[in-house]
Every structure is written in structure tokens, then in C-alpha cells.
Amino acid sequence: MMDLSLLWIGIIAFAVLMYVVLDGFDLGIGILFPFFPEQAERDVMMNTVAPIWDGNETWMVLGGASMFAAFPLAYATVLSALYLPVILMVIALIFRGVAFEFRFKANSSKHWWDKAFIGGSVLSSFLQGVILGAYIQGIRTEQGVYAGHGLDWLTPFSLFTGVGVVMLYATLGCGWLIFKTDQALQQRMYRLMPKMLIGLLIVLAAVSIYTPITQPHIVERWFSLPQLLYFSPVPILVLIFTYLALKACRQQQQFRPFLYTLALVFLAYSGFLISLWPYIIPPSVSFWQAAAPESSQRFTLIGALILIPIILGYSAMSYWIFRHKVRVGDDGYH
Amino acid sequence: MTLGFTALELARIQFAFTVSFHIIFPAISIGLASFLAILEWRWLRSHNPIYQDLFKFWVKIFAVAFAMGVVSGIVMSYQFGTNWSEFSRIAGSVTGPLLAYEVLTAFFLEAGFLGIMLFGWGRVGPKAHFFSTLMVAIGTCISMFWILSANSWMQTPQGFSIENGILVPQDWWAIVFNPSFLYRLAHMAIAAFLVSALLVAATAAWHLLKGRRDALVKTSFSMALWLMLILTPLQVLVGDLHGLNTLQHQPAKLAAMEGHWDTNHEKGMPLYLFGIPDMQAEETKYALAIPNLGSVILTHSLDGTVTGLKEFAPEDRPNSTIVFWSFRIMVGLGVLMLILALWGLWLRKRQRLYEHRRFQRFALWMGPSGFIALLAGWFTTEVGRQPWVVYGVLRTEDALSPVSAEQVGLSLMIFVLVYFVVFGMGIYYMLRLMHKGPELIHSAPSSASDAELTQASRRPLSSVTEQINPPVERPKQEHEP
Numbered sequence: 110m111m112d113l114s115l116l117w118i119g120i121i122a123f124a125v126l127m128y129v130v131l132d133g134f135d136l137g138i139g140i141l142f143p144f145f146p147e148q149a150e151r152d153v154m155m156n157t158v159a160p161i162w163d164g165n166e167t168w169m170v171l172g173g174a175s176m177f178a179a180f181p182l183a184y185a186t187v188l189s190a191l192y193l194p195v196i197l198m199v200i201a202l203i204f205r206g207v208a209f210e211f212r213f214k215a216n217s218s219k220h221w222w223d224k225a226f227i228g229g230s231v232l233s234s235f236l237q238g239v240i241l242g243a244y245i246q247g248i249r250t251e252q253g254v255y256a257g258h259g260l261d262w263l264t265p266f267s268l269f270t271g272v273g274v275v276m277l278y279a280t281l282g283c284g285w286l287i288f289k290t291d292q293a294l295q296q297r298m299y300r301l302m303p304k305m306l307i308g309l310l311i312v313l314a315a316v317s318i319y320t321p322i323t324q325p326h327i328v329e330r331w332f333s334l335p336q337l338l339y340f341s342p343v344p345i346l347v348l349i350f351t352y353l354a355l356k357a358c359r360q361q362q363q364f365r366p367f368l369y370t371l372a373l374v375f376l377a378y379s380g381f382l383i384s385l386w387p388y389i390i391p392p393s394v395s396f397w398q399a400a401a402p403e404s405s406q407r408f409t410l411i412g413a414l415i416l417i418p419i420i421l422g423y424s425a426m427s428y429w430i431f432r433h434k435v436r437v438g439d440d441g442y443h
Numbered sequence: 444m445t446l447g448f449t450a451l452e453l454a455r456i457q458f459a460f461t462v463s464f465h466i467i468f469p470a471i472s473i474g475l476a477s478f479l480a481i482l483e484w485r486w487l488r489s490h491n492p493i494y495q496d497l498f499k500f501w502v503k504i505f506a507v508a509f510a511m512g513v514v515s516g517i518v519m520s521y522q523f524g525t526n527w528s529e530f531s532r533i534a535g536s537v538t539g540p541l542l543a544y545e546v547l548t549a550f551f552l553e554a555g556f557l558g559i560m561l562f563g564w565g566r567v568g569p570k571a572h573f574f575s576t577l578m579v580a581i582g583t584c585i586s587m588f589w590i591l592s593a594n595s596w597m598q599t600p601q602g603f604s605i606e607n608g609i610l611v612p613q614d615w616w617a618i619v620f621n622p623s624f625l626y627r628l629a630h631m632a633i634a635a636f637l638v639s640a641l642l643v644a645a646t647a648a649w650h651l652l653k654g655r656r657d658a659l660v661k662t663s664f665s666m667a668l669w670l671m672l673i674l675t676p677l678q679v680l681v682g683d684l685h686g687l688n689t690l691q692h693q694p695a696k697l698a699a700m701e702g703h704w705d706t707n708h709e710k711g712m713p714l715y716l717f718g719i720p721d722m723q724a725e726e727t728k729y730a731l732a733i734p735n736l737g738s739v740i741l742t743h744s745l746d747g748t749v750t751g752l753k754e755f756a757p758e759d760r761p762n763s764t765i766v767f768w769s770f771r772i773m774v775g776l777g778v779l780m781l782i783l784a785l786w787g788l789w790l791r792k793r794q795r796l797y798e799h800r801r802f803q804r805f806a807l808w809m810g811p812s813g814f815i816a817l818l819a820g821w822f823t824t825e826v827g828r829q830p831w832v833v834y835g836v837l838r839t840e841d842a843l844s845p846v847s848a849e850q851v852g853l854s855l856m857i858f859v860l861v862y863f864v865v866f867g868m869g870i871y872y873m874l875r876l877m878h879k880g881p882e883l884i885h886s887a888p889s890s891a892s893d894a895e896l897t898q899a900s901r902r903p904l905s906s907v908t909e910q911i912n913p914p915v916e917r918p919k920q921e922h923e924p
């Protein structure tokens with residue numbers, strides 16, 4: 110008998126990773142906007158993701174819908190426990206999303222949509238980090254129903270992970286823009302990128318220290334043998350990839366700064382999964398306990414296994430079609 | 444912040460508010476995406492630049508509507524968990540997979556090809572571009588398929604058992620193709636196309652009234668009215684079938700829609716044209732009725748029996764005052780749409796379609812009627828489902844999250860504020876584009892007199908366009924470097 114719940118956790122983990130990577134650099138562009146006040150440059154930055162951002166954001170919807178389908182208990186409990194940050198996050202995404210269209214439709218109000226884009230990007234990234242931190246802290250349940258208070262999520266730790274995600278997305282965005290722009294704008298990205306990477310390294314180090322101090326249940330996971338041996342390369346790999354990314358910036362490589370940042374994201378994400386396994390409502394409900402009836406999981410799995418490869422195919426095609434550098438004066442369809 | 448409302452009431456208001464705003468945008472995208480696919484196909488076949496210009500115009504309005512549909516839709520998909528966690532926990536095993544299929548089959552398809560549709564000119568060939576438009580159009584329809592299936596299952600649930608208080612799906616075919624699904628799907632699909640047809644017709648009417656007579660305006664007016672001529676009678680038929688389906692599966696809803704309190708035995712059921720159903724007094728006051736017509740419509744016989752609302756326990760009755768009127772608003776507007784379509788045909792026969800100002804004003808005023816009828820229809824079916832969230836299985840009051848009234852009150856307040864500002868601006872941008880009208884880029888004016896007329900009428904218009912920018916924002920722009 111196949112472990113359907115395990116397969117579904119794999120699919121959800123994949124969807125969330127795709128979301129963090131893809132919408133991560135989209136949101137990062139909004140976070141970097143304040144550093145680039147020129148309208149023409151902002152147009153270029155936005156146009157590097159205008160044709161693809163919607164597909165990127167859809168991975169979050171897939172993550173949510175998969176959780177709803179395969180682990181409805183977790184979907185219900187986690188979202189109601191994190192009521193305010195989730196609601197505020199989707200509202201921030203409204204501002205960010207409409208700014209793509211409205212900004213090019215507006216005349217005199219264009220600068221308002223710049224602000225909406227910046228505010229929406231920063232706030233939704235920050236709140237995603239807060240949600241992540243609150244999730245790592247754990248969610249108090251009694252018989253599967255949320256038993257905590259409305260503001261349990263609000264702690265120094267979750268605020269800190271919020272800042273961490275903003276930093277992470279900004280770095281990804283900078284790497285993406287190095288890849289997608291050229292000339293003067295690209296040079297400024299090359300100068301910005303090392304600062305971002307150092308900042309990110311500090312944040313990652315701080316989270317790695319902060320988490321075990323405040324979350325004792327995670328200490329066991331990481332610091333007992335033999336796990337410690339398996340996991341000990343993680344911090345070393347983080348250092349190596351940061352170094353490689355910095356070197357790639359210095360050598361003015363096109364794609365590698367972004368690629369090595371992706372490796373950092375992947376490492377951080379693995380650390381997150383290792384810390385939580387096998388809980389879907391940490392620290393007490395495992396994903397097997399939260400599983401939907403088998404018929405729900407099986408019915409949806411058939412579609413997921415057939416359709417996700419096709420989705421990856423045409424998404425890749427779209428990236429290929431829009432693989433060119435974006436320059437000042439490229440207007441899109443507006 | 445809670446204004447004395449309970450968390451349940453606030454959560455219901457929030458859901459009604461956010462979903463009512465949301466549904467407007469997908470309705471436009473569903474209709475316009477197919478309209479755009481038709482325009483592009485005709486352009487590919489005939490190489491007539493009129494269709495290309497019309498495409499370039501409507502795609503802008505489509506893009507604004509689509510963006511608003513995406514962001515307001517994300518709110519919906521997370522609200523099941525944030526506000527209705529007990530519904531998600533108990534019934535998520537059925538609705539979750541349907542939603543997941545919507546994401547897998549529709550959302551990615553739309554999002555993946557939308558980029559090519561909007562930005563792909565010059566990067567892909569015309570055929571590949573048309574393929575992308577087609578994929579977006581098909582995506583909007585697939586999306587409608589799944590969400591209507593989930594909604595219909597909540598109205599007419601079947602194909603599941605209940606184990607340990609959780610719904611366990613037994614037969615997915617029965618769940619997806621539940622008894623009310625195909626009727627509701629057809630009714631909604633036609634409604635979405637009508638919404639867009641009315642929008643296109645009203646835009647064309649506006650420019651005809653302003654004096655434009657070029658091929659772009661005439662073609663849009665003509666296409667929209669042909670579509671309405673086909674769809675309005677079809678919608679009457681489908682609506683009737685949908686009503687009969689409701690009579691069979693949700694008799695309490697139907698009785699509430701008709702303000703019908705006492706089961707009629709051996710005499711015909713009247714049809715109320717006017718009345719105010721009173722839930723306390725259990726009667727429809729100030730009634731103006733046509734005898735026997737209710738029986739004729741619902742049972743197709745002069746004195747067919749229809750179950751009255753009193754047959755249901757008071758705690759199981761939907762609010763008749765609301766659905767009685769929302770239903771009548773929808774039907775009334777439907778009748779006006781039919782009149783518009785038929786009048787259009789009559790004028791077309793007499794070749795006065797583009798000259799009859801009263802008709803054009805009527806078409807202009809009917810522009811928003813599609814949205815109002817759509818919302819009224821959804822209010823009828825959703826309020827009519829109460830007090831259940833899953834009909835006969837789970838009550839709305841038992842579906843709520845364990846969240847405080849303060850939290851929901853706060854989020855509701857933010858939603859109201861943000862939606863009116865953001866979507867208000869979006870709707871303003873759409874109206875401004877429509878006001879500006881399609882531009883003759885590739886297509887030449889059809890005759891010299893046309894060209895003069897077009898030029899003459901377009902110049903004052905474009906200056907008006909600039910004037911309608913809110914002047915208060917002008918000085919602020921100077922602060923931006």
C-alpha cells in the first residue's frame with residue numbers, strides 16, 4: 110500500500126518551494142523598488158516579471174489547495190490560528206498584484222501604484238516570514254481544533270523570521286535582475302548584490318541560533334546523534350554557496366549569482382523541513398494524523414501526478430519565450 | 444469594531460462581501476476571454492484588421508479585470524480556512540479536491556498563457572498567440588466548471604458517507620456531477636457571456652451616441668447584439684430548468700423565492716408580481732398576484748401542488764424577504780435584456796441599428812445590468828441555501844472558525860476599505876478605457892466621411908479623458924523625482 114499522505118507532503122513541499130523561489134524573486138523586485146526611484150528603471154524591473162508573476166503566485170494557491178484537499182484538518186487549524194497574518198498577507202498581495210496592471214494604466218496616480226507595489230511586496234514577504242516563524246513555534250490545539258489566542262503568532266521570533274524572509278526575497282530579486290537586465294541597471298545590481306548576500310548570511314546565521322534557543326523541541330531534532338552528522342554539512346554548504354555567489358558577482362556572471370542564491374534558499378528550506386518533520390500542525394499533529402480520507406487523497410493525486418509535469422512544461426516554455434534581457438523602452442503590450 | 448455583531452454574522456458578511464466583489468471579475472474574464480479568442484480567430488482567418496484592433500482594445504480591459512479576479516480569488520481560497528475552518532475540517536475532504544483540481548487544470552493554464560497573450564506579440568507567431576488566447580479562454584471555463592461543481596455540491600450534496608463526524612467521499616462522479624451542477628453551470632456560463640456582451644454593447648453604444656461611426660464601433664455593437672439575441676432566450680430556458688431542479692431538490696428555497704407559505708392543495712399556486720414576505724407573520728404582505736401562474740411555471744399544469752414554506756421548521760427556512768426580491772430583480776433584468784436583444788434585431792432589419800439614439804441609450808443603461816442580475820441570482824441561490832452551508836448536512840453556524848468577533852470585525856473593516864479603494868480604482872481604469880474606445884491602429888476608416896467624423900469625435904473625447912483624471916493628485920506627482 111502506497112503512503113498517499115507521504116506523497117502529498119512531498120507535493121505540498123514542492124509547491125511551497127516553487128512558490129518561495131518563483132514568487133520570491135517577484136516580491137524581491139518590489140522590495141528593491143525604493144532603491145531605484147527612476148520611472149524608466151522601475152518599468153524595466155517590473156517588466157522582467159510582468160509576463161510570469163501570475164503563474165509564480167499560483168504555486169501558493171496550489172500549496173493551499175493541496176493542503177485543503179489532502180490535509181483538511183491542518184488547513185483549517187493552521188489558517189484559523191494564523192488568522193490575522195494570513196488575511197493581511199492576502200490583502201498585501203492584492204496591492205502588489207493589481208499594481209502590475211494599474212501602474213501602466215494610471216497617469217497622474219502612477220506613483221501611488223509604485224507605493225502599492227512596494228508596500229504590498231514588503232508586507233506580504235514580511236507576513237510570510239511571520240507565518241513561517243509562528244508555524245515553527247507551534248500551534249496549540251485540542252482535539253485538532255485551534256485552542257490558542259488571536260495573537261499567539263506575534264512573538265519576537267516570528268517578527269525576526271519576517272525580516273529574514275524580506276531579506277531572502279530581496280536577494281533573490283537582485284539576482285534575478287542581474288540576470289534579466291544589462292548595462293547601467295545591471296551594474297547597479299552587481300553592486301547591490303554583495304550587500305544583500307552578506308545581510309542574508311547574517312539573517313540565516315541568526316535564525317539558526319535563535320531557533321534552537323527558543324524552540325527546545327527542535328534542538329533534539331538537530332543536535333542528537335546520528336542526525337547531527339547528517340546535518341552538519343548544512344551550515345558549511347551555506348558558507349560555500351555565499352562565497353560562490355559573491356565571486357560570481359565580482360566576475361560579473363549573468364546567471365550564477367541568482368543560481369547560487371537559489372542554492373541558499375534550498376538549504377534554508379531543507380533546514381525548515383528537517384525542523385518540522387513529521388508534523389503538519391507542529392508540535393503535536395503529524396501529517397498522517399491530519400490526513401484526509403483515502404478517497405480524497407487518491408482522487409486528487411491522479412490529477413496532480415498527471416498535471417504537475419504538464420504545468421512545469423508550459424511554465425518553462427513561458428520562461429523560455431520571455432528569456433531575453435529587458436531594456437528601457439520595451440513597453441510590453443501597454 | 445464588532446458593532447454588536449457576533450463572529451458568525453461578521454464572517455458571513457465578510458464572505459458575502461468578498462465573494463460579491465470577486466464574482467464580478469471572473470464573470471468579465473470568462474466572457475471577454477472567449478470574445479477575444481473569437482476576435483483573434485476571425486482576424487487570423489480574414490486578416491481583417493478590424494478584429495486585430497478590437498482585440499488590442501478589449502485585451503486591456505480584460506487584463507485589468509483578470510488581475511482583479513486573481514487577487515480577489517486568492518482571498519476566497521484562503522477564507523475557507525481562516526473563517527470557516529469547521530467547514531474545511533468536516534467537508535474539506537470533498538470541496539478540497541475540487542478546488543485543487545481547479546488550480547491544477549485552470550489557474551496554471553490561465554496564468555501560464557496569459558503572459559504570452561498579453562506580452563507575446565512579436566515573440567511568438569500569430570498562430571501560437573492565438574493558441575495562448577484560446578488556452579486562457581478555455582482555462583476560465585474549466586475554472587468555472589470546478590468552482591460551480593463545488594458550489595452545486597454544497598447545494599445538492601451526494602456521493603459521500605459520514606464517519607467520525609467527517610465527510611468521506613464515496614463516489615466522485617456523483618459528487619462532481621451532483622443533481623444541480625449542470626443546470627447551475629449552464630446558467631452561470633450564459634450569465635458570464637451576457638455580462639460581457641452587455642458591457643461590449645454599452646461601450647459601443649456610448650461611442651455611437653458620441654458620434655463615432657467607424658467599423659470598430661459598429662462591429663462591436665453588432666457582435667454583442669447578435670450574441671445577446673442567441674443567449675437571452677437560451678438563458679430564459681436554462682433558468683426555467685434550473686428553477687424546476689431547485690423545486691425538486693431544494694423545495695424550501697423555491698418556496699422562499701416565491702413567497703409561497705401554504706402548500707396549495709386542489710387549487711393553483713399564484714405567482715406574486717409584488718409582495719413583502721414577512722418571516723414572522725408567515726405570510727406575503729401587500730401581494731399582487733396572478734392566479735395559477737405559479738403552478739403553470741413550476742409544474743406545467745394549472746393547479747399543480749407546490750410545497751409551501753410552512754412545511755419546514757422555522758429554523759430550517761431561508762429568508763424569503765431577501766430571496767423573493769433578489770429573484771425578481773434577476774428575472775426583471777433578464778426580461779429587459781430580452782427586450783434589448785429583440786429590439787436590436789428589429790432595428791437591424793430596418794437598418795437603423797446604428798442611428799436609433801433611444802435604443803443606444805437603452806443599451807448604454809443596460810451595461811451594468813448583467814452584473815446586477817448576476818449578483819441578484821447568486822444572492823438568491825446562496826441565501827436560499829441557508830441555514831445550511833452544506834444543504835441538509837452542515838449548518839452555517841456550525842461551520843465557523845474559533846476566531847473572535849474582534850478579529851473578524853477588524854478584517855472585515857480592512858476588506859471593505861481596501862476593496863472599495865483598490866477595485867474602485869480598477870473599475871475606474873476600465874471605465875476610462877471604455878470611454879476612450881477602440882483605436883484605429885491597423886484598420887483604416889471605411890470612408891472619407893467616416894474618417895472626418897471619427898477624427899472630429901475623437902479629439903474632444905481624448906481631452907475629456909485627460910480631464911477626468913482627479914486633479915487633486917496632480918501636484919503630488921511633482922514630489923516624485
